[in-house]
Amino acid sequence: MSQKKIRQQxxxxxxxxxxxxxxxxVLIGDISHFILQPFAKICPGRFYNIGICEPTIVGMAAGxxxxxxxxxxxxxxxxxxxxxxxxxxxxxxxxxxxxxxITVGSAFDYSNLGCTHHCYDDFALLKSLPNTQIIYPASxxxxxxxxxxxxxxxxxxxxxxxxNQHEYPIDPSAIQFGKAIKIExxxxxxxxxxxxxxxxxxxxxxRLLIDGWDxxxxxVHTVHPLDMPLIRQSAEKTRKVLVVEEHNRFGxxxxxxxxxxxxxxxxxxxxxxxxxxxxxxxxxxELCSGLGLSVDGIxxxxxxxxxx
Amino acid sequence: xxxxxxxxxxxxxxxxxxxxxxxxPTCFSIIEMLRAVYExxxxxxxxxxxxxRDIFILSKxxxxxxxxxxxxxYGYFPISDVFSLGVFGSNFGCHADRFKIPGIELxxxxxxxxxxxxxxxxxxxxxxxxxxxxxxxxGDGEANEGSVWETAMVTANLHLDNxxxxxxxxxxxxxxxxxxxxxxxxxxxxxxxxxxDGHDVSAIKEVVLCPVEGTPRAIVAQTTKGMGCPTLVRDxxxxxxxxxxxxxxxxxxGELNETSV
Numbered sequence: 001m002s003q004k005k006i007r008q009q010x011x012x013x014x015x016x017x018x019x020x021x022x023x024x025x026v027l028i029g030d031i032s033h034f035i036l037q038p039f040a041k042i043c044p045g046r047f048y049n050i051g052i053c054e055p056t057i058v059g060m061a062a063g064x065x066x067x068x069x070x071x072x073x074x075x076x077x078x079x080x081x082x083x084x085x086x087x088x089x090x091x092x093x094x095x096x097x098x099x100x101x102i103t104v105g106s107a108f109d110y111s112n113l114g115c116t117h118h119c120y121d122d123f124a125l126l127k128s129l130p131n132t133q134i135i136y137p138a139s140x141x142x143x144x145x146x147x148x149x150x151x152x153x154x155x156x157x158x159x160x161x162x163x164n165q166h167e168y169p170i171d172p173s174a175i176q177f178g179k180a181i182k183i184e185x186x187x188x189x190x191x192x193x194x195x196x197x198x199x200x201x202x203x204x205x206x207r208l209l210i211d212g213w214d215x216x217x218x219x220v221h222t223v224h225p226l227d228m229p230l231i232r233q234s235a236e237k238t239r240k241v242l243v244v245e246e247h248n249r250f251g252x253x254x255x256x257x258x259x260x261x262x263x264x265x266x267x268x269x270x271x272x273x274x275x276x277x278x279x280x281x282x283x284x285x286e287l288c289s290g291l292g293l294s295v296d297g298i299x300x301x302x303x304x305x306x307x308x
Numbered sequence: 309x310x311x312x313x314x315x316x317x318x319x320x321x322x323x324x325x326x327x328x329x330x331x332x333p334t335c336f337s338i339i340e341m342l343r344a345v346y347e348x349x350x351x352x353x354x355x356x357x358x359x360x361r362d363i364f365i366l367s368k369x370x371x372x373x374x375x376x377x378x379x380x381x382y383g384y385f386p387i388s389d390v391f392s393l394g395v396f397g398s399n400f401g402c403h404a405d406r407f408k409i410p411g412i413e414l415x416x417x418x419x420x421x422x423x424x425x426x427x428x429x430x431x432x433x434x435x436x437x438x439x440x441x442x443x444x445x446x447g448d449g450e451a452n453e454g455s456v457w458e459t460a461m462v463t464a465n466l467h468l469d470n471x472x473x474x475x476x477x478x479x480x481x482x483x484x485x486x487x488x489x490x491x492x493x494x495x496x497x498x499x500x501x502x503x504x505d506g507h508d509v510s511a512i513k514e515v516v517l518c519p520v521e522g523t524p525r526a527i528v529a530q531t532t533k534g535m536g537c538p539t540l541v542r543d544x545x546x547x548x549x550x551x552x553x554x555x556x557x558x559x560x561x562g563e564l565n566e567t568s569v
Binding site for chain 1: 406407413414415417418420421423424425426427428429430431432433435436454455458459461462465466
């Protein structure tokens with residue numbers, strides 16, 4: 001099945017929302033210029049390809065928010081989140097201003113471009129600031145639904161757009177900001193995944209079942225705030241929790257999950273995450289395999305970390 | 309130097325002495341610029357958030373005490389409030405917090421931020437067809453930051469003619485990275501740049517009020533750090549972040565008093 005790319009959905013959503021909301025302004029750092037031209041044409045004066053100067057883009061977006069607009073800043077993840085972190089911290093968060101950061105190049109999506117174009121600390125950095133939200137939509141529908149639900153609220157929201165989708169069909173009515181989704185019921189172990197890793201988790205569940213593990217699958221599209229009630233309920237049932245995420249282990253979703261369930265009696269916990277720079281080149285799938293963020297990796301993690 | 313400029317400086321000295329805080333020389337270099345802006349722009353101290361006001365942002369946030377004393381002079385709050393500078397529980401910090409002080413449009417401190425936010429506000433006013441203007445004051449030391457020049461390029465490219473950059477050229481970076489010939493630099497970045505005597509309120513007002521079509525402006529104000537007190541001017545680095553003791557206060561007030569009008 002060929003799905004619409006999430007980045008294309010982003011452009012389509014801007015066009016649709018922009019037509020009905022004159023307060024939506026899009027600022028980009030010379031990325032997605034072409035696909036945003038319909039928005040630029042239909043919403044004149046509200047599209048700016050500012051240049052390759054991300055701190056200025058973020059600062060200007062905060063200025064637009066300060067005078068009542070709802071800005072969208074869009075470029076490659078590390079150049080917004082890492083290079084412009086002080087602008088995010090001081091120009092948006094310290095001033096308590098709302099806005100939207102929409103990144104492409106999730107984790108190591110730019111797999112053969114090397115570490116300069118990777119970003120796997122964005123959850124940790126954004127979570128360290130007040131009044132922030134993190135959404136990791138791994139399907140076009142999720143982006144569209146969650147953007148509309150949140151872009152005009154009073155927080156700074158990061159949308160981490162991955163190149164790959166999980167391709168698991170989710171009922172659109174179940175996609176609610178701040179709510180994790182229980183994909184499958186199970187009783188032996190809980191696997192919590194975010195982003196495209198849901199696809200691997202679903203496949204691993206089938207194989208684990210053959211080996212006698214009845215896995216409960218939870219999918220997270222809203223990384224912050226995290227839906228701890230659902231996660232805790234599952235952890236109390238299975239007492240075994242594996243988190244799978246394309247993020248640094250430090251400050252990732254795994255840390256938040258563990259903090260919320262550490263006192264579950266008899267808890268066994270492990271996480272599949274990134275521990276350092278990803279130095280390898282190759283395809284996204286090859287890098288995932290090398291890091292254990294794969295069906296085989298999940299199988300190995302379950303068998304080596306958990307006792308039935 | 310007229311009576312008002314002296315009075316603002318006297319308050320800065322007294323509050324710096326009382327509180328033990330304050331970047332006095334940098335405050336003294338911007339007083340006339342602040343006055344020229346507040347005597348030119350639309351504002352209402354009794355209703356600081358009124359919709360049609362113009363915006364002033366002090367990007368070199370460490371001169372906050374200078375701004376506080378100026379805002380007090382123009383009616384935002386009594387000067388007596390500012391004597392709590394830096395005290396636990398006070399609204400007046402050594403960098404200003406926009407949620408605590410009326411008239412502060414942006415909380416600043418880290419250099420190179422105010423200009424980007426100012427550019428965004430200016431763009432926003434243009435988008436809404438509003439005639440509101442934005443003034444942002446940056447220092448020459450602050451112009452060591454790359455973000456200043458990134459934003460300068462962008463403002464020219466977007467023709468933000470409702471934005472005025474006031475450049476406090478007090479040459480504070482003489483010992484590390486001097487920003488030479490700022491007028492030429494801003495011009496080459498596409499702005500309409502001009503140089504004025506930064507301690508002449510009417511000269512600054514004249515250029516602030518003069519409309520420019522299609523281009524943001526950079527007003528390079530030639531200033532002296534510590535202007536009004538020869539002791540501060542002479543030993544500007546030692547006084548960068550010092551507050552005067554009682555004897556020093558007496559000397560500085562005496563010097564200020566003797567400064568020619």
